[in-house]
Amino acid sequence: MKSVIKGAGYILVHTPDMVLHNGTTQTTEMIVNPDGQYLKDLPSHIRTWEQVLEYWPNQVYIGNKHPDELAAVPQPWYNKPCDVKERYGHFGQMMPQQEFLLLMQACDVFDLVKLEQGFVDANRPALAANPIIDEGILGRIPEKQTSAEEIARLVAEEHSEGLYHLGQLVGCVNRAHDIDVNLSAHVMHENLVSKASSVMALLSAIKNAGIDKNEVEYVVDCAEEACGDMNQRGGGNFAKSAAEIAGLMHATGSDARGFCAAPAHAMIEAAALVASGAYKTVVVTAGGCTAKLGMNGKDHVKKGIPILEDMVGGFAVVVTQDDGVSPEINLNMLGRHSVGTGSAPQNVIGSLVAEPLERNGLKITDIDKYSPEMQNPDITKPAGAGDVPLSNYKMIAALAVKRGELERKQLASFTVQHGLTGWAPTQGHIPSGVPYIGFAREDIMAGKLHRVMIIGKGSLFLGRMTNLFDGVSFVIQTNSGAEEEKKTEEAAVSEQQVRGMIAEAMRDFAAALLAKAEE
Amino acid sequence: MSILADKKVIIIGDRDGIPGMAIQACAESAGATVVFSSTECFV
Amino acid sequence: MDLENQKRVKEFAEQYGPENVVVLLGAAEGEASGLAAETVTNGDPTYAGPLTGVSLGLRVYHVCEPEVKEEFDPDVYDEQVSMMEMVLDVDDIINEMTSIREQYCKY
Numbered sequence: 203m204k205s206v207i208k209g210a211g212y213i214l215v216h217t218p219d220m221v222l223h224n225g226t227t228q229t230t231e232m233i234v235n236p237d238g239q240y241l242k243d244l245p246s247h248i249r250t251w252e253q254v255l256e257y258w259p260n261q262v263y264i265g266n267k268h269p270d271e272l273a274a275v276p277q278p279w280y281n282k283p284c285d286v287k288e289r290y291g292h293f294g295q296m297m298p299q300q301e302f303l304l305l306m307q308a309c310d311v312f313d314l315v316k317l318e319q320g321f322v323d324a325n326r327p328a329l330a331a332n333p334i335i336d337e338g339i340l341g342r343i344p345e346k347q348t349s350a351e352e353i354a355r356l357v358a359e360e361h362s363e364g365l366y367h368l369g370q371l372v373g374c375v376n377r378a379h380d381i382d383v384n385l386s387a388h389v390m391h392e393n394l395v396s397k398a399s400s401v402m403a404l405l406s407a408i409k410n411a412g413i414d415k416n417e418v419e420y421v422v423d424c425a426e427e428a429c430g431d432m433n434q435r436g437g438g439n440f441a442k443s444a445a446e447i448a449g450l451m452h453a454t455g456s457d458a459r460g461f462c463a464a465p466a467h468a469m470i471e472a473a474a475l476v477a478s479g480a481y482k483t484v485v486v487t488a489g490g491c492t493a494k495l496g497m498n499g500k501d502h503v504k505k506g507i508p509i510l511e512d513m514v515g516g517f518a519v520v521v522t523q524d525d526g527v528s529p530e531i532n533l534n535m536l537g538r539h540s541v542g543t544g545s546a547p548q549n550v551i552g553s554l555v556a557e558p559l560e561r562n563g564l565k566i567t568d569i570d571k572y573s574p575e576m577q578n579p580d581i582t583k584p585a586g587a588g589d590v591p592l593s594n595y596k597m598i599a600a601l602a603v604k605r606g607e608l609e610r611k612q613l614a615s616f617t618v619q620h621g622l623t624g625w626a627p628t629q630g631h632i633p634s635g636v637p638y639i640g641f642a643r644e645d646i647m648a649g650k651l652h653r654v655m656i657i658g659k660g661s662l663f664l665g666r667m668t669n670l671f672d673g674v675s676f677v678i679q680t681n682s683g684a685e686e687e688k689k690t691e692e693a694a695v696s697e698q699q700v701r702g703m704i705a706e707a708m709r710d711f712a713a714a715l716l717a718k719a720e721e
Numbered sequence: 722m723s724i725l726a727d728k729k730v731i732i733i734g735d736r737d738g739i740p741g742m743a744i745q746a747c748a749e750s751a752g753a754t755v756v757f758s759s760t761e762c763f764v
Numbered sequence: 765m766d767l768e769n770q771k772r773v774k775e776f777a778e779q780y781g782p783e784n785v786v787v788l789l790g791a792a793e794g795e796a797s798g799l800a801a802e803t804v805t806n807g808d809p810t811y812a813g814p815l816t817g818v819s820l821g822l823r824v825y826h827v828c829e830p831e832v833k834e835e836f837d838p839d840v841y842d843e844q845v846s847m848m849e850m851v852l853d854v855d856d857i858i859n860e861m862t863s864i865r866e867q868y869c870k871y
Binding site: 723724725726728729730731732733734735737738739740741743744746747748750751752753756757759760761763 | 765766769772773776780784785786787788789790791792793796800804823825827828831832835836837840841843844845848852
Binding site for chain 2: 498544547575582585587588590628630633664669
C-alpha cells in the first residue's frame with residue numbers, strides 16, 4: 203500500500219513580548235549583562251502586527267505567496283513590504299499575540315494559565331471569529347478570570363512566568379509543582395506555547411486536507427520540547443495532548459524527537475505506519491519554540507534591522523492511504539545519516555542525497571526540487587550564519603560535480619533550478635525540510651514537478667549525549683496511479699498518431715502505385 | 722615552523738560550515754593533540 | 765561564540781599555556797569566522813561570555829586556510845573538508861582571519 207500527502211497546515215504566531223521575556227538570547231543577557239546596551243535598544247526593534255503581516259517570508263509560510271515569487275524579490279526583505287497583507291492564508295494563518303494567549307489558556311488542562319479579566323473580555327470575540335476555533339475550544343476559556351493584582355502577586359511571589367502584551371502584564375503561567383524544575387512555570391510556559399501552536403497547525407492541516415477529524419488515528423509530534431516530571435523528564439506526550447484539544451477523538455499518538463531532523467523522521471514514520479496498514483490516517487505535527495525567539499537578536503539590533511525572530515511557527519501534514527491523486531512518499535528512496543557516516547559534509551550529503559538516488563538508478567539532477575533547511579536568509583545572513591538553504595544547495599551541487607553528474611560551471615544554475623529561497627522562521631525543527639511539503643503537493647499535482655526531496659538535518663551534539671550529527675531524507679513524487687493514467691492517455695495519443703502515420707504511408711504508397719500503373 | 726604539530730588544539734566547528742569532528746580528523750593528521758572539539762549551531 | 769565554548773577555551777589556555785594552544789574554526793562565513801577569531805584573541809566582542817575583556821591572543825585559523833591546510837594529510841582533508849571549498853567563500857574567510865590575526869594574535 204502507498205501513503206500519500208493529503209494536505210498540510212502552516213501557522214505563525216506573532217509573539218513580540220515573548221521575544222524579550224522568553225527568548226534565551228534575551229533571558230541570558232538579563233543574567234549576564236542586565237544593564238547592557240542590547241536590552242536598552244531591543245524594544246525599538248520589535249515589529250508591529252502590521253509589519254509581520256506584510257513581511258514577505260511570512261506570507262510565503264502561510265501559503266499566500268509561492269517561494270518562486272519570493273525568490274524574485276531582492277534581499278533584504280524586511281524593508282520591502284509584501285503586497286499581500288492577509289493574516290489568513292492558503293495553508294494556515296498568522297495569529298496575533300493577544301488571541302494566542304487565550305488559546306494557550308484553552309490548551310491548559312491544569313489550571314496554570316491565569317489571564318486578566320479585562321484582557322480576556324476584550325479579546326475573546328477575536329478568537330471566536332477565528333475559523334479554526336470551534337465552540338469546544340472556546341468553551342475551555344473560563345468566564346471568570348483573574349484580577350491584575352493577583353497576577354502581579356503570582357509573578358512576584360509564586361515564581362509564575364509573566365504573560366505580557368505590548369509591555370503590559372496581562373496574565374501568567376503558574377508552576378505546576380513547587381520543587382520539580384521540570385514542571386516550573388518557565389517549562390510549563392514553553393510547553394504550553396508548543397502545544398497551542400501545534401493545535402493550530404493540526405486544525406489547519408485537517409481543514410486543508412478536507413478530512414473528518416474522526417478519521418485521524420495517530421498523531422506524531424516532532425517538536426523540540428520535552429514534557430514530563432522529575433521522574434520522567436521527557437515522558438511526553440505532546441501529540442496526544444494536542445490531539446485532545448483539537449478534538450481528534452479517535453486518535454492516539456506519540457512524540458518523535460531528533461532536533462531539527464525530527465520532522466523528516468516523523469514524516470517517514472507516518473508514511474511507514476500508513477503504508478504498512480497499521481493506521482489509515484496519521485498526522486505529523488509540531489508547535490513552535492519560545493526559546494529561539496530573538497536568537498540572533500543581537501546581530502539584528504547591531505545592524506539596525508528589526509528583530510525578525512518574533513514568530514512562533516507550527517506545521518502539520520496529513521498522511522493517508524493512497525487516494526489515487528495525491529503525491530506519494532516513496533519509502534524505497536529513503537536517505538539516512540548512519541552512525542558510521544561521519545560528519546564530513548560530503549559524507550553527510552552523500553548519505554542523505556546521493557546514496558538513496560543511486561540505489562534507485564537516479565542522479566542528483568533527477569530530483570526537481572530539494573527542500574533541505576529552509577531558514578529565511580533575511581534572518582541568518584545579518585547574523586553571520588549565511589544563507590543556509592543556499593549553502594545546502596551548493597553542497598548538493600558540489601557533490602554532484604564530484605560524482606561527475608554535473609559540470610562545475612553549472613554549480614550556480616543548479617542552486618536556482620533545483621533549489622528554493624528560504625522563508626521559514628529559525629525555529630529549529632520548523633524550517634527543516636517540511637515547510638515546502640504544502641507547495642510540493644500542489645506543484646506535483648499541477649504537473650510542474652515530478653520528484654521532490656525533503657531533507658531533515660539535526661545537531662544531535664547540542665544534547666551532549668553524542669558528537670554525532672543526524673539526518674534523514676525522503677522523496678515525494680507524482681502519484682503512480684495518476685501517472686499511470688497519464689501514461690495511458692499518452693499511449694492512447696501515440697497509438698492514434700501511429701495509426702495516422704500508417705494511414706498516411708498507405709495513401710502515399712497507393713498513390714505511388716497508381717502513378718506507376720499510369721506510366 | 723609548523724603551526725599544528727605537537728600543539729593542543731581547540732576546535733570550534735560549525736554545523737553549517739565544517740563540523741568539529743571533520744576538523745578533528747584533519748588536525749590529528751597534522752600531529753596535533755585535540756583537547757576539545759565542539760560544533761556550533763546558529764539556527 | 766557559545767558561552768560554554770568560551771569557558772572551555774579560557775580553561776585550556778590557562779591549563780596548557782596560551783602559547784601552546786591553537787584554535788581551529790569551521791565557520792560558514794567570513795564574518796562569523798572573524799567574530800570567533802576575535803573572541804579567542806581580543807575577547808568576546810558581544811560582551812556576553814567568559815572571554816569578555818580577556819585578550820588571550822591565541823593562534824587561530826579557519827580549517828580552509830592554506831597555512832594549516834598544508835599541514836594536514838591531503839587525503840584526510842580531501843575526504844573531510846575539500847567539498848566545502850566549493851561552498852564557502854574561502855577568500856572572504858582568509859581576509860577576515862588574516863585581519864584578526866594581524867591585530868590581536870600574540871603568538
